[in-house]
Amino acid sequence: MEQVVQSIARNQHRLGMQVRVLTSDRGRGRGPQEGEPFPVARLKSVTIAHTPIIPSLLPRLLNLDRDSIIHLYVSCAYTPEVVWMYARLRGRPYLAHICIDVLPSGLAGWLLGPYKRLLLRRVIRDAAAVLVPTPDYQELISEKYGIPQDRVVVIGCGTEHRIAERPKSLSGKREQRRLLFVGRLTVQKNIPLMLAAIAVYLRRYGNDISLAIVGEGEARRAVESQIDDLGLRDVVALHGSLHGAALQSAYEDSDLLLLTSTNESFGLVFIEAMTKALPIVSVNIPAVRNVVINGVNGLLAESTPEAVADAIHTLLADKDLYSSVSRNNLATSRDYDWKVIAENLATIYDSVPSS
Secondary structure, three states: OHHHHHHHHHHHHHOOOOOOEEEEOOOOOOOOOOOOOOOEEEEOOEEEOOEEEOOOHHHHHHOOOOOOOEEEEEOOOOHHHHHHHHHHHHOOOEEEEEOOOOOOOOOOHHHHHHHHHHHHHHHHHOOOEEEEOOHHHHHHHHHHHOOOHHHEEEOOOOOOOOOOOOOOOOOOOOOOEEEEEEOOOOHHHOHHHHHHHHHHHHHHHOOOEEEEEEOOOOOHHHHHHHHHHOOOOOOEEEEEOOOHHHHHHHHHOOOEEEEOOOOOOOOHHHHHHHHOOOOEEEEOOOOHHHHOOEOOOEEEEOOOHHHHHHHHHHHHHOHHHHHHHHHHHHHHHOOOOHHHHHHHHHHHHHHOOOO
């Protein structure tokens, strides 16, 4: 979501909008810090149960020009409620942007259900418009929070990655095919399923694959433990977080992107892979199938190790299918342009009532 906000804000600025970003200082320094041509305020926060509490957020909002449009990105508790309170105090509208409907995790995960019913539901229902990344999410959010579908607007994601000059093929003489996972090491990404699928593949089809895991997160120790338990140390490598040119090189050097999440709202990694003409194997779940079309720009499998392993084998064993999927991904990648998305958001802003 941080990448989405950064890319949208940059392109809004390029279109001449006056952009200001308010966020917490949580996580600062974990990735490359790039200067932006617009103000980015990283407000002092205290983290409680994975939630950044920002005491100065409401005063900062109250000091904004009264005609400012608040574009709220819903990621965790506290911030949505502060924006809702600001809107009530000032009589101002706001947009609620839901990049993903987070599932419970951790010791405090049981609080998420009551929080959504009692607090977040009101924040979302009182928004002037609710923005979501896919048609599946439009239906899900409309039903879950009781909002008419015409108030839930689909705004996709884009990418600023370089688009490859040519599609990929399996004509090379490399003995091992390189699989790639990119994402945070969290429960949502369902890495145990991915590793179990690799183990099944090795038993059924041989040891002609390797897997690079790019990302960090709270599940890293559990991932390392499962790699050892399954005897995958010679096949699976943890590379930590990669950014910029290093991340793009990881896509370029791979033969297949693998993702086995329990839930996704869009999957930015899919379009990053598309820019490199990289075929995809993922699981057949809502939102993912809005981006990855089975047999066209990837293969979708049921969420079992055997089904995922078979999909990997099918794609890597059929050179014609692989080449076709690669060409389709390269062509599709050109449809994901942050500039167009920023222009679509400007149209939505213009439709928001002043009060």
